[in-house]
Amino acid sequence: MSRWKTIALPGWGRRDRAPQTAARPERVAEVRAAVADGVAAAGGVLARGRGRSYGDQAVNGTGRLILMERLDRILSFDEGTGIAVCEAGVTFADLMRVFLPKGWLVPVTPGTAFATLGGAVANDVHGKNHDRVGSFGDHTAWLRLLLPSGETLRAAPDENPDVFAATIGGCGLTGVILEVAVRLVRTPSRTMRVAERRIRDLDDFFAAFVAARDTATHSVGWIDALAQGGAMGRGILETGEIADHDPAPPVPPRPRRVPVEFPGFALTPLSVGLFNAVYRRRVPEGGRERAVPMERFFYPLDSLLDWNRIYGRRGFHQFQCVIPDADARAGVGRLLEAISAARAASFLAVLKTLGGEGRGMLSFPMRGYTLALDLPHGSGIPDLLARLERITLDHGGRIYLAKDSALSADGFAAMHPRLGDFRAVLSRLDPDGRLSSDMARRLRIREDAA
Amino acid sequence: MTGETWLILGASSAVARAFARAAAERGDAVLLAGRDGDDMARTAADLRTRFGTPAGVLPFDAADTDSHAAFVAAARQATPGTLNVFLAFALMPDQTAMETDVALALACIRTTYLGAVSVLAHLAPVLEAQGRGRVVVLGSVAGDRGRLPNHIYGSAKAGLHAYAQGLRARLHRKGVTVTTVKPGFLDTAMTWGLPVPLAAPPDACARACLDAAARGREVLYFPWFWLGIMTIIRAIPERIFKRLSI
Numbered sequence: 001m002s003r004w005k006t007i008a009l010p011g012w013g014r015r016d017r018a019p020q021t022a023a024r025p026e027r028v029a030e031v032r033a034a035v036a037d038g039v040a041a042a043g044g045v046l047a048r049g050r051g052r053s054y055g056d057q058a059v060n061g062t063g064r065l066i067l068m069e070r071l072d073r074i075l076s077f078d079e080g081t082g083i084a085v086c087e088a089g090v091t092f093a094d095l096m097r098v099f100l101p102k103g104w105l106v107p108v109t110p111g112t113a114f115a116t117l118g119g120a121v122a123n124d125v126h127g128k129n130h131d132r133v134g135s136f137g138d139h140t141a142w143l144r145l146l147l148p149s150g151e152t153l154r155a156a157p158d159e160n161p162d163v164f165a166a167t168i169g170g171c172g173l174t175g176v177i178l179e180v181a182v183r184l185v186r187t188p189s190r191t192m193r194v195a196e197r198r199i200r201d202l203d204d205f206f207a208a209f210v211a212a213r214d215t216a217t218h219s220v221g222w223i224d225a226l227a228q229g230g231a232m233g234r235g236i237l238e239t240g241e242i243a244d245h246d247p248a249p250p251v252p253p254r255p256r257r258v259p260v261e262f263p264g265f266a267l268t269p270l271s272v273g274l275f276n277a278v279y280r281r282r283v284p285e286g287g288r289e290r291a292v293p294m295e296r297f298f299y300p301l302d303s304l305l306d307w308n309r310i311y312g313r314r315g316f317h318q319f320q321c322v323i324p325d326a327d328a329r330a331g332v333g334r335l336l337e338a339i340s341a342a343r344a345a346s347f348l349a350v351l352k353t354l355g356g357e358g359r360g361m362l363s364f365p366m367r368g369y370t371l372a373l374d375l376p377h378g379s380g381i382p383d384l385l386a387r388l389e390r391i392t393l394d395h396g397g398r399i400y401l402a403k404d405s406a407l408s409a410d411g412f413a414a415m416h417p418r419l420g421d422f423r424a425v426l427s428r429l430d431p432d433g434r435l436s437s438d439m440a441r442r443l444r445i446r447e448d449a450a
Numbered sequence: 451m452t453g454e455t456w457l458i459l460g461a462s463s464a465v466a467r468a469f470a471r472a473a474a475e476r477g478d479a480v481l482l483a484g485r486d487g488d489d490m491a492r493t494a495a496d497l498r499t500r501f502g503t504p505a506g507v508l509p510f511d512a513a514d515t516d517s518h519a520a521f522v523a524a525a526r527q528a529t530p531g532t533l534n535v536f537l538a539f540a541l542m543p544d545q546t547a548m549e550t551d552v553a554l555a556l557a558c559i560r561t562t563y564l565g566a567v568s569v570l571a572h573l574a575p576v577l578e579a580q581g582r583g584r585v586v587v588l589g590s591v592a593g594d595r596g597r598l599p600n601h602i603y604g605s606a607k608a609g610l611h612a613y614a615q616g617l618r619a620r621l622h623r624k625g626v627t628v629t630t631v632k633p634g635f636l637d638t639a640m641t642w643g644l645p646v647p648l649a650a651p652p653d654a655c656a657r658a659c660l661d662a663a664a665r666g667r668e669v670l671y672f673p674w675f676w677l678g679i680m681t682i683i684r685a686i687p688e689r690i691f692k693r694l695s696i
């Protein structure tokens with residue numbers, strides 16, 4: 001019998017703070033015990049990493065959660081292959097801290113170092129270099145998965161390949177990931193040479209990205225989502241190349257944790273608009289170039305621990321979708337119009353390019369442009385999110401489940417042509433449907449809606 | 451490499467694991483001892499991978515006191531440099547379960563008190579002969595007073611505190627320090643799901659233990675405010691205390 005605790009574990013958007021029932025194993029034997037308990041419980045069971053997904057994906061209101069954060073050991077590293085075998089609770093912060101000084105880098109990282117490798121697999125996460133290197137699943141050598149039956153199974157592109165493809169981007173629904181073998185790459189430095197330039201409007205942005213895609217290793221655009229009319233889409237394009245060597249003296253690594261809570265303040269279109277304008281102006285007219293520690297380039301928000309609290313008690317949503325290249329300019333334009341028309345105060349929106357489909361059956365990426373932004377919760381927001389879903393579908397796009405809290409089950413099915421394959425694997429690995437989440441129920445991921 | 455080795459007794463607990471990491475990060479070698487061999491092998495692999503320091507595993511069962519002489523010999527054998535000891539094991543069953551099941555109460559005492567005295571008694575001559583080294587004994591604020599909700603475990607920890615006091619005096623004469631750390635509630639598997647306030651992170655406790663050992667401190671409350679809390683709790687007259695259920 002595992003010990004279970006009743007505790008509020010909302011998604012990163014802090015929308016639903018109802019208490020849940022969670023175990024927090026410290027040893028593999030305790031994970032097994034918790035899974036055995038959890039599959040017998042009403043509502044089923046779900047693994048959770050560090051809760052950096054925004055919506056209801058790592059939430060299992062009627063069932064049980066297994067918090068994997070304490071399983072954080074790096075089990076081996078092979079200098080020949082670059083493969084690091086890690087327990088699922090190892091975070092990107094761990095990988096950076098341990099391997100950067102040795103000259104090794106994880107080739108794909110999300111925008112927060114607090115995410116775990118289990119979560120990175122379950123969402124097949126992408127970085128600012130997706131065009132070049134693909135997503136996390138492309139660098140996953142193999143996985144060890146604990147099934148609801150209690151059996152463990154190794155999955156790799158050539159070993160149980162369908163289980164592998166279902167688990168990459170599989171939202172935790174194929175089993176509890178115990179271990180992730182990730183392929184690291186050599187890096188000549190831990191410094192990023194970052195170039196920033198101001199962007200006038202959306203056309204300017206697309207033109208800049210078309211060029212950056214071929215020339216830059218990393219690229220990300222920050223858009224002032226409140227700008228309307230001719231200024232719509234104005235912002236900053238940031239590109240980054242790994243430096244050949246660290247500047248001397250080497251830039252000291254950033255402190256890992258800021259042990260303070262960011263105080264709450266009111267978000268209004270006025271204050272946010274001011275912030276966005278200042279953010280853009282900090283880059284001079286003619287652009288600028290600097291060398292920054294990699295962590296600061298990859299994780300700009302991590303220096304404010306618990307920054308999600310600035311959205312206050314009602315919490316917030318994040319919306320992220322990808323629109324295929326051909327329709328991207330039109331689609332992104334319509335999304336931005338809908339957002340600014342709703343006057344939904346939002347900090348900077350992020351625009352990035354993606355290079356192609358992931359290995360997972362439910363992987364998010366496709367070749368195109370991805371737009372992401374925060375929307376503080378309010379009365380008009382559900383309608384706005386429904387409009388954004390409609391626009392995404394109209395333009396052949398896909399919504400990112402790591403961020404989602406509002407997608408419809410039909411919309412979800414329409415966005416995922418391989419959903420049938422995914423369901424077939426689930427019915428084999430988890431015939432009784434013992435793995436579940438609020439998201440899985442909302443999107444009817446298991447059931448055939450037809 | 452520092453030439454120091456930490457023998458970690460009860461190496462699967464969250465505090466012990468955090469302590470092993472903090473010690474390895476400093477460059478100390480680590481010898482993990484406990485019952486869950488698979489778990490300790492994982493921790494040892496983690497320390498070697500992260501810090502490049504030696505990390506080994508030895509099977510150890512605190513309750514099996516007959517095995518302790520051979521265990522200590524093996525530990526000495528596996529330690530090239532200076533042997534230091536972090537004693538972190540304990541067994542804390544539910545108090546009410548122990549009230550109805552006396553065998554469970556005795557199991558708690560056997561591991562938490564007898565097991566600790568036994569292994570430390572076997573280690574003491576080794577440490578004396580070495581003429582240096584540090585011992586950290588993880589006690590508990592539960593040992594500071596017999597409180598209704600946790601007095602069987604508390605009594606075992608109280609016994610351990612007294613033993614560690616005497617051992618401190620004995621080993622001090624040979625240049626070995628003994629530090630008793632009394633954590634309040636720690637946020638670990640032991641307290642998960644129990645209604646405990648103010649649970650502190652185990653890695654902060656581990657760093658405090660390592661730091662206190664380096665300074666040769668005698669007694670440390672962690673976090674520090676527990677010294678104040680326990681001073682007050684100890685000051686309550688027994689006549690009143692017996693009516694309380696804190």
Ligand SMILES: Cc1cc2nc3c(=O)[nH]c(=O)nc-3n(C[C@H](O)[C@H](O)[C@H](O)COP(=O)(O)OP(=O)(O)OC[C@H]3O[C@@H](n4cnc5c(N)ncnc54)[C@H](O)[C@@H]3O)c2cc1C
Nearest residue numbers: 049050051052053110111116118119122125126171172177
């Ligand atoms: C500031 C910020 C920036 C971000 N930037 C990016 C970005 O640039 N690119 C990107 O792709 N994503 C990004 N994300 C999203 C984030 O990377 C993902 O949500 C990621 O999955 C979070 O990992 P986690 O460990 O917190 O997982 P959780 O949020 O706890 O869980 C997410 C999913 O993973 C599953 N899961 C977790 N651990 C396991 C396990 N051991 N076994 C099985 N299933 C498991 C859960 O069941 C759930 O379905 C960002 C998030 C934040 C907060």
